[in-house]
Amino acid sequence: MELYLTFLEPHRIRYTTADGVLHDDYVEVKYEFTTIESSIQLQGDLRGRDLIDWFDVDVIWSDQHRRQDPYGNVRGLGTIQRMKLWRDRYSTFHYLTFYANHRRRWKEYLLDDFDREPRRRDDARRQLQLGVRGARRGSAPESSQGHGHGRERRLSIFRHRPSTPLPNGNPPQSTGDIRYLGIQFSRNNNIQSGTDACMKKVILAVNAGSSSVKVSVYTAGFGQSPVQIAESQVSGLTAPPAKLKYVRRGQVVTKDGDVDEKVNGQQDAFNLLLDTLINDHDLPEIESREDVAIVCHRIVHGGDYAKPQLVADGTYHHLENLNDLAPLHNANSLGIVRLCIDSLPGARNVACFDSQFHSTIPDHVRTYPISQDIASKNRLRKYGFHGISYAFITRAAAGFLGKPVDEVNLIALHLGSGASACAIKAGKSWDTSMGLTPLAGLPGATRSGSVDPSLVFHYASDVGKLSPASTKELHISRAEEILNKEAGWKALTGTTNFGLIADADTWRDHPARRLAFDLFVDRVCAFVGSYYVTLRGNIDALVFAGGIGEKSARLRAAVADQLACLGFQLDAAANEGGDGGVVWDVGKPGVVPRLLVCQTDEQFEMARMCAEEEQFWS
Template sequence: MASNLILALNSGSSSLKITLYARRDDYQDDHGVDLLLTASLSNISAPPAKFTFETHSGSKEVNRSEEVDSVYDHATAFAHFLDCLENDAGLDKGRIVYICHRVVHGGDYAEPVIIDEESYEKIEHLSDLAPLHNGAALSVIKACIEKLPNAKSIAYFDTIFHRPIPVHIASCAIDQSIAGPKGLKKYGFHGLSYAFVLRAVSKFLKQPPENLNLIVLHLGSGASACAIKHGRSLDTSMGLTPLNGLPGATRSGAIDPSLIFHYTNRAGRITHDPSFAAHVGVTEAEDILNRRSGWKSLTGTTDFGEISKKAELDNPDPSIASRNPNRLAFDLFLDRILNYVGSYHLKLEGKVDALVFAGGIGERGTELRQMIADKVQCLGYESLDKDLNTNVAKSSEDVVAISTCGTQVDVDGGGRKKRIIVCHTDEQYEMANNCALNKSRW
């Protein structure tokens, strides 16, 4: 069998998502890979871990969902996956040529990089800026090098997409003689998702990316917004770290920087939470604002679908948010999203080809999309088609227009109504496809 497999990995602090692809020899329309299987492990740091494994094509039919006691860190999680790959799916791990790692913080890296000793050390250094995010990726990279020494690991950075952001937007109003050497500026994140969305919407609208102006909302447990001008990132809500901008399931989002010092007198102390890897130094402030805030801190759940159901959205009483924590979380999230949509609409001078929803909540949050759409009609956006908005999550298409202009694809010149779109983003596909289409790697 040919050695043509590409593994795409997305690692969280206590989770690992895995997708295996086969590179196509005769790809068309920039579609360079076929999906073979998906797997995931969660609760890695608090056994038993939850493990799912499902084949899609090109191998034995396997569909497993189980708890695993033998997994207790990213190395054992990856080893367990490889066992299932060979023993259950019947695929030779030696056929894996490249392993694509989603690395959240890439600093000033301008392109993906093959992991060697030098690049590993640079990513490790960047963990000081993103200890909650890069640490998990480094753990998985180590495991891959050990278990698959003949495969090359490539780091794909979420920050690359936002490199074009103008310096005055990326800079902070602090002493630049200090900020510059320390790299203290806006980097932006969810870049792999935004790259996928831009490419998919470009194909849908039958326009080259450089012709498009988009406002994209990546809404999930981590949420961000991005203004794309002429196919390039103009601004995004996240900043030096993913903490800035929109609130998330457990993240506070943007707050007054001094708030944390009034919230706790232990803000600068290193937390001793055992769920963090020993080499990861996280302060109490980072832990509180990243893992003990967001809508979970307001409602007790990270499930925004549950929050939406309990929010009494049909109740027009303006005081309900003070009595119903689910309504408070919903209204707060809606308010912060509208702040960015309005700001980015102005930065794009009203010349917006589409408002795009992506991410788990963006794809499934029917009520949230409807309320955002109602609010932005004053800016010239189409109203939503109720049936399209309700059923979009069932669609197998990458891009679905849900506003009343439907599938009209005339690119906006500033005078006509603006469409609203949902895009089923896929960060792991974006990495693997990029790898497959890069002829220099093959």
């Protein structure tokens, strides 16, 4: 890594000396650093990107520029000296710079548009493959249809620098888009050597949702963008049999794996996932429980906390007091925190809150019209949830739209087992559909969403006969249980699998599924309409996320159809296609506001927050 940096383009430097003389000059700048870290810091700040890794490489090739000539000799794009992998600070996009010998001068070249993680990395063969963002896996290489729509975007090295000859000095041989780059590391260099100096630690990010537990593993240094090395999840906890998915370094190891019946609930699921990670011999970064340095936990209700907290006894007990305000989540998550405290002795536990993103909601939006004495004494207000996801969505969508985060206006929909909507104004939460608890707003897998509050009193009695006698059968905590655990899709249709509910081929035999589907579309559109007015029509995009938002093209189509009156226009082919990137565009080209899908990543967002907080590293 460089301890000297020279900028060949003159830089304008303005400064005032102690005796008041103003200098304002164009100079050729040369920096000399005493540490590698400060060199990395400056390079990152100049680019607005974090350095993830760097490698000394022998040769670089692509699917269009074959690595071997007909005689078996290695022939790539040219002789490369050093390659650096960057991640944008405001989005999930990756960039590559490499030094190549161009006309006897080492120059730095930039390639952007890469997938979020290096897809294939083979340390034994000293090779790495980087997929191009938006390139469809398995599609015909010569097709360039869909350019500019964001769904079949492919990289052309020559597109970005049309006048740039190949690094080896020859003119471009092909102008076709490429789908991946292959990189052969130098023999002289250990692939890991680049990052060792940065003191990487292993971070585990745990997301206990109401129907799933997702655990991702990252390596990161303080202030660096985390690099995912594995992701695992148990899903379908409310629609048994639960399923296991395990992906190591971008390679699917297990998909739809059967989960033992004994895995009953979020804590069992976490134990299963931890064992899967530790027992995987191909994941040397986490060979034993001692290897985990930081565990960040998604805690749905964080009360007034506006930042992640290191879990100490005080925090733990404070959070325990909030358990009743997120009955499907907080107790399970704290159970997992307790497991980690007991079984991962070397780890620091950090609580990241779903509610923290919503701490910017203004008073007149978050206040309930009740006695303000009681409200402030009992802290009764709108808190809002799914905030870790909304923070990720905001940054990813802003990056996709090419806007700074603090200028982007979005209506975001996180539609999973729990579902919510959020009005995001200038990158910050302005309103959201969940409230004091995650029960309010949209219906979910087992939740009713908003109903007339008096409904609970009539649930077990005849309408009009409300009296202490008629409600004594129904204790208020039982009512809470019914609305949280025995309502929603489960009550309406008997299943919590929204894939089944959205399957129109089954509606004839199961009319309740159609009712549930139409009801959901109605409630979602009602929030979008309301937030459209809240944001005064000043919206860059409507973003779909969460298990249903990401996977159900039919739900997106039905919502977009009803919202056409507000100017949203869906591109049916893009909606059905699915691009596989972090954000993809499903709107008609050129129409504003855009319609986007975001593969939200709450685990990454938590790991990123932890990597930025110095107190979790010292």
